[in-house]
């Protein structure tokens with residue numbers, strides 16, 4: 558199986574102006590900054606590919622590929638990020654929390670913070686028809702290394718089945734909530750039929766990288782244009 562070393566995978570959460578009471582302010586990349594970042598990718602000659610095209614012999618990758626991912630599936634992906642992506646003819650992969658379609662990011666604001674709405678089924682299908690790919694981010698955004706093995710399995714396999722049944726298309730990539738996993742959890746993700754999975758480990762991937770623990774480049778509220786370029790070129794670790 559050919560490996561895709563050094564294809565950067567960007568990690569975003571929200572494309573939205575920072576709300577006053579967020580528990581995770583770093584996750585808010587403003588639409589203005591996001592547009593600037595996409596412009597940089599375009600100027601540097603990158604072509605976006607859906608995450609699922611990695612590690613596949615039947616998909617020819619472009620000369621300078623990059624993957625853009627969004628965790629959690631916020632409505633602001635549809636309203637703010639997607640129009641900007643489309644203006645550059647870019648595609649991306651969004652990880653959905655299966656039990657929370659149309660709900661909110663309750664896992665974030667239980668510690669204090671402003672709830673953000675998550676896409677409902679219609680919104681997901683709208684983004685899908687605009688070329689967006691979707692993966693699973695479990696049923697309930699749980700720390701898979703902290704729940705029972707049975708619960709972890711339900712979260713991993715159950716979300717694949719639920720999303721595929723509800724949305725009507727195959728879901729073959731996975732993203733660990735909080736990046737939390739262990740060997741058993743990783744094994745379950747492979748056994749459930751996912752082809753690859755993203756972690757929150759920072760940096761670029763090499764030939765040796767486990768395809769069930771793909772590293773990403775974390776793009777944050779403070780990832781200004783020069784920092785963005787440096788992260789792309791070096792796959793640098795985030796400051797936090």
Ligand SMILES: [Zn+2]
Nearest residue numbers: 628629734735
């Ligand atoms: Zn998440």
